[in-house]
Amino acid sequence: MRRDLIMMITMLILTACQAQATVEDPGMTLGDVSATWPGLPTPSIPDYLPSPCGGDSGALSVDITLTGPESERDKSYTTQGNGLDFVVTVTNGGSTDAEVEVCVKPMDCALDWFGWTRTSLNIPAGATRSRNLAVQPDANAVEGRYRFAVEASAKCRTSASKEASVRVQAYDYASETAISGSGQFQMSKDLRSMKSGIKSSKDVIFSGSVDALVKNEYMVNEARGKNANFIERDAVDNYNALASGDALVGTESFKSSAIFGGVGAKVKETYDLQQMEFKSQDFTLHQTGSLKKTAEFKTMDNFTGYYLLDARQSVPGQKSLKELEEYFGSFEINRRILFRNNAESKPACEDGECQGIATPAANSSRSLPASSPCTSSSCQNFVNRLNNFGHRA
Structure with missing residues (x-):
């Protein structure tokens, strides 16, 4: 009897296991949650991902302009080794502030021509910010037109870029002298150019000691923009006579003839010095270009000895100006003389x-x-x- 009871219980257990095996369908996939948990909703995946900008958007704009009046012609011209000043302006067209990255793309230019190549600007919504950009072609730049671009980009903004260019004029003549040391030195330079209406002459001799003495001349016959037709630069740093009879002696003159398109100006210096702490001087002539018919002489000197400055302008039938200054002793002078000739270009007589x-x-x-x-x-x-x-x- 007991054996029959055990057999009956065993049969009931086997029947229950078979029923459970029937409910768990072996063909059901693991991801079919509805088959196991009926009545629960299936989660849906969105058709798009939310934007990190949160609805903030807009466009940037870039502008590049040269400094100087809008009416000035040929502003993009420069010479080898001399720079131009641009203004880069960026506008934020978005509804919130933006941290804008501004980069220079050199294109035809060398990378080291630029005062900077990357900068950041924090620009409020709808506002504009500007930054100066100096572009200076190197001394070996070939004559021609050079393009570059400035690009602005920021998060949640449409980037923008703008192109600009510089035009390089090569020198028709350049002469550079720089010396330092002790002993005796003599130099003579003589330049005449009918195209530029200029005559420049220098005769300098010294015995003694000097930390630096510089005599440079540059000429561009058909100068454009603010380029000068002729530039003369002098500099002296710490000249001293070492023995009795030592001196820094020189005669320098610059003349721009009106009959050949110049301004009719002449500047002549004569000096015999025992000591010169410093000298910084230049003479600049504009016969063509934006500043045409202008000659400017500037000098700042500290010296002991004799110094004569004779400056005059003569435009036949128009004007005649004369200035004479003579110094003997120890002086520090700062002198500027500007000559203009705004008459129409025509024969003087x-x-x-x-x-x-x-x-x-x-x-x-x-x-x-x-x-x-x-x-x-x-x-x-x-x-x-x-x-x-x-x-x-």
């Missing part, structure tokens, strides 16, 4: 008097060589006399 000398009326039937700037016989006579200006002291 025509059908009238030149410097008070009566001349015959023009002979319209006479043809002159193409190289002459004159259209009358009286002016031609005057030119012949002025052509000898380089042979006179």
